[in-house]
Amino acid sequence: MQSDSNGPNTKVAGLNGNKHSASGKKPENDDELDEFEAEFEAAKQEVSDPLEGYNRAMTTFNDRLYLWVLVPVAKGYSAVLPEAPRRGVRHFFHNLLYPLRFVNNLLQFKIKNAGEETLRFVTNTTIGILGFWDPAKEWFGLRPHDEDFGQTLGFYGVGAGPHIVLPFFGPSNLRDTFSMVPDNFLDPVGQAKPIGQTDSYVAEYGVRGFDAVNEASLRPGEYESLKKDAVDFYPFLRDSYEQMRNKQIKE
């Protein structure tokens, strides 16, 4: 019955309890600090970052792009379009990525999730009017199961590789950058071409830009607030990204 075989009061003894007695500083707290120091050291994920110089420069580039271009455009856009339709646009783009989620759920043997994704897609595309609305969640409690190829590779034990900040897309790593190729293949937007112009990327970038503006308009002030919290913004973004991805892969 009891899954936790340890008693409730099991505590890791402070192995280094006496280490600091010589320095004469508050030895009574050291046990607890030692214990947590060990815990956080163990949880720390070393991020491989040989490209730090380039990554910092690209972070600055993306930062300017976001604050000087995307935010003003998003402001104008949200002045014209109320929040509800903008949320609809977000749902629409999310719904379009169904093939990507379906395939990657299957690749990770998450059969039930793949099935739920299918139910969601069918419901939202029909009753939800081309995905602009999410009745699958609102009415039937079916939550999305976001999976992409980077997570699939992580599921099979592929490591993150060096951290790479991509222009426009932001923080990534070697594994996730590579994964953009198959993901793009399963993304209808990635296949969007004006009729008769099979080698044109104008439509795709236009749609992606619109998606980015829409997304920014739904998150006013969030990025700015995060940035203010950081002591050093680049490593903050880098570590946050890698921690977040590891969590997504574990789920």
Next chain:
Amino acid sequence: MRTVILSMIFALVFAQPSMASDQSEVKDIVERNIKIVIDYVKDKGLDKQTRNQKIIDTVVPFFDFDFMAKVCLGKEQWNALNDADQKKFTDLFVKRLQESYLEKLDLYTDEQVVVDTAKKVKSRIYVVTYLVSKGDRMEMIYKFKESGNEWKVYDLEILGVSMVLTYRSQFAGFLKSNSMDDLMKKLEQKGSFAVPTGEKK
């Protein structure tokens, strides 16, 4: 053999309910305080300064801010400081944490907080909550430790990103090429870490 059996009985009879009650007690702390904070945020009758003070007064008793400062800086750096500098660092860091928390609350619009479960992880209790806004759900985990019969938050994990871990690595990185004095100066300047944008809708 007898002692083994006895201790097993003890463990079953006493440990299990007390663990469960710790968990529900901690979960209750989170639920209650989140409700109080949200009520203050929604109360348009309060001027901002009073509101912020009331919120801080609510939150302070169940956050172990002093310990967070220590563990974010890291044992080695912390032990290298004298008592006065330890206090100075703690004050500056805690003030920043609180300011940033209050600023996040300004972004609050229609979100609801759902307190999901409280789970025991070794000697800690993690309370999983979701910040739910129209269509979005963001996981936030409050991590509690017990110190002197009281359960207090020592770390906050948002979408898998641990606040303490990110501060630890930023501080360690910063101190590789800068002095502790530089760090204190940085902490003193409010919002100096980045271009302040101020405006928000």
